Amino acid sequence: xxxxxxRIRDVARQAGVSTATVSRALTTPxxxxxxxxxxxxxAIRATGYRVNKAARTLRTRQAGAVLVLVPNLGNPxxxxxxAGISARLGDHETSVLIADTMDRVATGKSLVDYFLDSxxxxxxxxxxxxxxxxxxQFRDNGLADRIxxxxxxxxxxxxxxxxxxxIQGARLAVRHLYELGHRKIAHVTGPLDNVLTHARREGMLxxxxxxxxxxxxxxxxxxxxxxxxxxxxxxxxxxxxxRPTAVFCASDQVAFGxxxxxxxxxxxxxxxxxxxxxxDIELSDFYVPSLTTIRQDRHALGTRAASLLLECIDPxxxxxxxxxTPVIVDVELIVRHSTAMA
Numbered sequence: 001x002x003x004x005x006x007r008i009r010d011v012a013r014q015a016g017v018s019t020a021t022v023s024r025a026l027t028t029p030x031x032x033x034x035x036x037x038x039x040x041x042x043a044i045r046a047t048g049y050r051v052n053k054a055a056r057t058l059r060t061r062q063a064g065a066v067l068v069l070v071p072n073l074g075n076p077x078x079x080x081x082x083a084g085i086s087a088r089l090g091d092h093e094t095s096v097l098i099a100d101t102m103d104r105v106a107t108g109k110s111l112v113d114y115f116l117d118s119x120x121x122x123x124x125x126x127x128x129x130x131x132x133x134x135x136x137q138f139r140d141n142g143l144a145d146r147i148x149x150x151x152x153x154x155x156x157x158x159x160x161x162x163x164x165x166x167i168q169g170a171r172l173a174v175r176h177l178y179e180l181g182h183r184k185i186a187h188v189t190g191p192l193d194n195v196l197t198h199a200r201r202e203g204m205l206x207x208x209x210x211x212x213x214x215x216x217x218x219x220x221x222x223x224x225x226x227x228x229x230x231x232x233x234x235x236x237x238x239x240x241x242x243r244p245t246a247v248f249c250a251s252d253q254v255a256f257g258x259x260x261x262x263x264x265x266x267x268x269x270x271x272x273x274x275x276x277x278x279x280d281i282e283l284s285d286f287y288v289p290s291l292t293t294i295r296q297d298r299h300a301l302g303t304r305a306a307s308l309l310l311e312c313i314d315p316x317x318x319x320x321x322x323x324x325t326p327v328i329v330d331v332e333l334i335v336r337h338s339t340a341m342a
Contacts, residue, residue: 005140006049015043065095066309067111067120071127071152073100075225075253076281077298078126081151084302085124092310094121101127112137115146122309128152128195135159146312150305151296152195153326160312162305162327166196169294169331170203170248173276176292176333177246178211181342182274186219186244188233188254194225200250200278219244223254230257237273238265245273245342252277252284255291259338270340280334290336300329 012019017040025032025040032040043049066089070078086096097120111134114120125147135154138144149161177185187204190197201220208215221236223229230249234257237243249255255277259269269275269289277284280295304327 006047008049010047011040011043011049014047015040063119063121064093065097065120066306067097067099067114067123069099069101069111069123069125069127069130071100071129072102073098076283077251077253077279078151079282080298081126081302081305084299084304085150085306086302087299088303088306088310094310101130112141112143115141115143121313122146122148124305124309125149126151128154129193130154146309148305148309148312150301151298155195158324160308160324160327162301162308162329164296164301164329165331166199167203167206169278169296170200171207172331172333173248173278173294174204174207174211174213176335177248177274177276177339178207178213180246180274180339182246183213183342184219184242184244184246185213186221186237186247188221188223188230188247188249188258190250190254191224192222197250204248216242218242223250225251225253227253227257230254230259231261232257234258234261234265238262238267243273246339247273247275249275249277252279252281252291252293255293255338256283256287259287259289259291270338274339274342276339284334285336287338289338292336292339293334295332295334297329297331304329 008019008022012022015022017036021032021036022040025037066085068082068085070082072078082096082098089096111123123146128149129152135144135157138147144159147159149159149163151163153159153161153163174185185208187201189201218236218240221233223233230253233247233254237247247258249258255275259275262269262273267273275291277291277293278296280293284291284293308327
C-alpha cells in the first residue's frame with residue numbers, strides 16, 4: 001500500500017539500508033552495487049516515495065518560475081500587485097505562473113506537486129483564505145519557507161508577509177469624514193472570514209472611539225468587497241430612519257455599487273451622503289463623482305513580496321530581507337469628489 005507523506009527514512013527502513021544509501025541511489029546510482037540500487041528502487045516503488053527535486057534545486061533556482069495564487073483574477077485590484085511581482089522577478093529572469101483560487105482547485109496537494117516536480121521555486125499567495133490543511137502539506141514537505149503572503153495573510157502563522165497598513169487606512173478614512181463635520185458614519189465591511197475585513201473594521205472602531213462618535217448597530221453593514229454588496233448596503237441605508245451622513249466602504253468596488261444605487265434612488269453623492277472607499281483602483285479617479293479613497297501602494301506590495309521570496313529562494317539576492325514579522329506598506333488618503341462637508 002502506498003503511504004502518504006513518505007520520507008526518505010521510510011524508504012531506507014523498507015530497503016533495510018541507511019538514508020545516505022537511499023540518497024546516493026537517487027543522486028549517484030552508479031556508485032552503488034546493482035543489487036543495492038535495485039533494492040532501493042523497489043522500496044521507492046513500494047512506499048510511493050516521490051523524489052523531492054525541489055529540495056535539491058530551490059537554492060539554485062533551476063525551475064526559474066514562481067507561482068502566484070490570486071483569490072479572484074476578475075478583481076481589478078490585483079493587477080498592480082501582479083505587475084509589481086512580475087517586474088521584480090523579471091529582473092532575476094524568473095517567470096510568473098498565476099493560479100486563481102476562487103474555485104479552490106489549485107490548492108492542497110496539487111500545489112505541493114508544483115514544488116516536488118520542480119516546476120516552481122517558490123510561491124506568493126494573495127489569498128489569506130488558504131486552508132490550514134493546505135499549509136500543513138507544505139510544512140510536512142519542508143516547503144513552508146518558500147511561501148510569502150502578500151496583501152492578505154493567514155492569522156496565527158509565522159509565514160512571511162507583506163501587507164498594507166489596513167488599520168491606519170481605516171482610521172484615516174473615519175478621521176477625514178469627521179473633519180468634514182460628519183458624526184453619523186456607517187461602515188460597509190468585507191466578508192466576515194477575511195483578515196482585511198477585521199483589520200479595517202478594527203481601525204474604524206479605534207478611530208470612532210477616539211473621536212467619541214455615536215455608534216448604532218445598523219451602521220455596520222455586512223458586505224463582501226463586491227459591487228453587489230455595495231448595492232445591497234445602499235438599499236439598507238435608504239430604509240434607515242436614522243440615516244448616516246457618510247459611509248466608509250471596505251473596498252472601492254463596494255463604494256461604486258453603493259454610489260450607483262444611492263444615485264439611482266434619488267440621493268446625491270456627496271451632497272446627501274459622502275462616500276469613501278479603500279484601495280484606489282484605477283476606476284476611482286474616473287468614476288462620477290470621483291472616489292475619495294485610501295490608496296494602497298499595490299505595486300510596492302508586489303515588488304516587496306517578490307523581493308522577500310527571492311531571499312527565501314536565494315540568500316545571496318539583493319532582497320529586502322527574510323522577515324518573520326510582517327512588512328507593512330504605508331497607505332495614503334486620496335481626497336476626490338465623493339466626500340464633502342456635512
